[in-house]
Amino acid sequence: MSAGTLSGLQQAVPPHALLEAPGRRGQRDGVGELCQEFAAVCRSAVDPLEIAAALEFDGLNDQAVREKYGYADVFELAEEMHRRVPADPVEPPGAEDPWRLGLGRPALHGLIYSLPAMFFPAATGLLRGPGSITVLLVSMLVSWPVSQGLAYLGYARLGRGDAAATKLTLRYGFLGTVAVAALAMAVTGLVVDARLTALAFGFGQGLYMLSATVLMVLGAERLLLLVLTPGFLAGAVFLLMGRPNGFAVPVAWALAVTPLCGLAMSMWVTRGIGKGAGKPFAFADLVAALPSASFGLAAAALIAFPVVPGWGAGRTGINTGALLAALPLSLSMGAAEWTLFWFRRRSWRLLRATGKLRAFGRRARLILLAALGQYLIATAVLIAAVSAIAWAIGPAQPGGSAYPQIAAYLALGGAMFLALLLQTTRLRVVPPAACAVAFALEFAGRDFGLRAQLAATVGLLLFFGAYALAVLGKPSRHT
Template sequence: MTGSIWLPPGASSETLPGVPKQRPTPSWAEPDPIDELADRLDEFVAAAVHPDEIAALLESDGMSDDQIRERYGVKNSFALAEELYERVTRRFPEPDGPVHDPWQVGLLGCLLRGVVFALPGFGYVLGAPLLAGHPESFGLPAGTLPLLSGALVGWTWNQGLAHRAYSWLGLGDKPAARHSLLTGAPLGALLGAGIALAVAGTAHPVAVAFAAGQSCYLGAATVLLVMGRERALLATLLPMTAVAVVAMVQPIPDALRLTLLLGSLLAVVTLALLEVQPDRDAFKGRGELRDQPPPARRQKTTMAPRLTASLPYALFGLGSGALVLYAALSGSAVAAVPLTLSMGPAEWLLYRFRSDSLTGLRNTRTPKAFWRTTGQTLTLCLTAYLAALSLLTLLATTLWPNTPSLDGVSLAALLLLGMVLWTGLLLQSFGAVLAAATTCCAAAVAQTLALLTHTAGPHWIALYVYGTAAAVQVALVCALLSRVTAHR
């Protein structure tokens, strides 16, 4: 019957559940905030290989875990990154223009730096007759200890100084970088000369003077290298190098040796002083800064990099320098030549690895595929560096007069040391310089103790120490490279 409700047998209207009231459909629904965030970060999330990349971006945007819990309903940035990673389809959009790759550098420039690192060694060839005298402790030639102590201090100080200057350059403050070099380089030279004098005393005045000149050169060369003046530095070293090559096959007067050494040093120091001389813009900027009220001046100076940030780089210079010196002293002095020259190919291969890592981030879709690609690149770069070091060692032992070829143990130790240096530089380029510095310094201490206690022969000690340090640093590199975020 029209208007009545049909009931099943035995049922009444009181036994049926009430019909729910229809709620009016709202004209709009509040969107999911995670979907909104996914739309905003769509391109980055779609190209991410691992959720950790997204978490790093969220943290860099200043999102705290409390803000994430309140707005998005998940416990932290990693959970939010997982949600975004799942909601956005993997794709790798092609950039509109050329791909930005900050790690693209030319091979010639890197090789030039390697040559510049090696040429100062000819200064010791010219200065050797001037250092003649009674042998020192451990049977070393006269003047060796003050020279080595001054060199170690110089390497340590100038590595830290270079990092501080590069930090200022990274902040876009070139006058501050110049000022740090102008004040830091002379202090390092004084410190190196003072340590050499403390080691030698008055027994070797010529060696102390040579060490003081060495310290001045290290500081001035650091200035020129940081400011990108490799070609100018090379030009000042070429005359001394040419005469040193001649002096290796026929004698030359001591007066000519001394003139070339002092002339080259004076030229390098003069170029460095001209490079760090404050220009008018720098003086104008400082004058404007002095005219500002105190609050504005304090805000300007808060951007200064911390001094302690340069300490790990200084320690890495100390540890790696000590290992190179031990390689030269325990084997053959010519071993330092291929190691120094190999720093040019090493630098280029480091840039090549970083560039190929960025390519892997663009072309791989899973963390496993990225790790496989990066592992292959690491193996190729390390193999290429060891091949270059082997070739340079063969050339050095062949061309250097009266130099015997290295035996199997010495050659293996040299290649392991090269592996330590290259992986240490790789860790440094990824910001893990403290790990590299700790490994190198520990290896230098272990080698010192083993040599002092005569635990084994120098060649075998070097093989054990360098092999252990290389294994540790390769493990550190693998642990670091397993994180995709390290390559962004």
């Protein structure tokens, strides 16, 4: 904000002009003091909507306004404040759209999310024997929450504009979470009768996920393509050759290059911390990261549960529907990112162009429904494409029984998209709590198999949809 704008906002308004302005019928004491408190906002506001957004952001809801000031809602109070305080707006410099995003970054992220899927069929020799699926699921259930927590800590420091502190946080956070992943694999090896190669692969999966988190927070996504190249090319060639036994060991070593390169790259991009960077993070930072970590855990549980042997929808062998939905769901994260930015960009423009609270809420909800529809259509197209390829090359034949499973994962993808969208608007507690409740219900109804999964995922989607429509129609969520 320029100095000219500040001087315009700080012009003196006599206190009596605010306190002695004629009131409305039924008005209670305190509006004048509120006008003084929000004088700068009221003077610069071109319409009552800006004042209403500031009041909501400060914690005043309709009920508080009715009880304390005697007005029907926040917007009615904002109209009165806008009438009382002389407007003296200063035209600010044109603000750059903070949500502008091209197609390149989401497409790149889609590749980053999907390319590791090539590693699993190429690593079947490593994953033979009892306990291998359990190892992979434990790795996923540990890696997702700690990587989400690490990402929150990194982005929080990055948002403060301190590059050295961000690198310090990511470096020590990365080393600490890698130690957690290694400990999880060691404990799993003691509890489950699994081969050492499966445990090594599970640890490599977690190591890659954590290194990818560090590189993506620092905007070094292109380095991830270099990290993924050896394992992806080796896996692709191995599969095209029909998985000959003589090449199993070289392919295993090529797959191992990816997490090791990820480790090296993570250490390289966080170099140059220097003195004076402070502590990596305080206890308060770890507490603040808990919602992100718990969301990662709940989301991983919802995705993984249907394929756990003997449980849920995957209790009778290979879950074809889950296999056909896993890759498209990973690919859809690129579409989810683009659509999320599309929604935030449209809402940001709407906030600047609309002067009526109710009109803003109505149009914001329509934009939200359009965004959800875009994501679901994109994910459905990806699932159809993967199903067609699977049908053509034959590794998994999608029969009629797979379609309800795919529908459950499609609903879960829509719910995850809305959860991520809510988190970008500072609503970080409700998404993990709702996901945890959905998983608890699915687990409780595990004897019903697919029906329980459908009920849990569709119910979660409907809940997030209703909740998002209720809260994202408020201007304060888009400031």
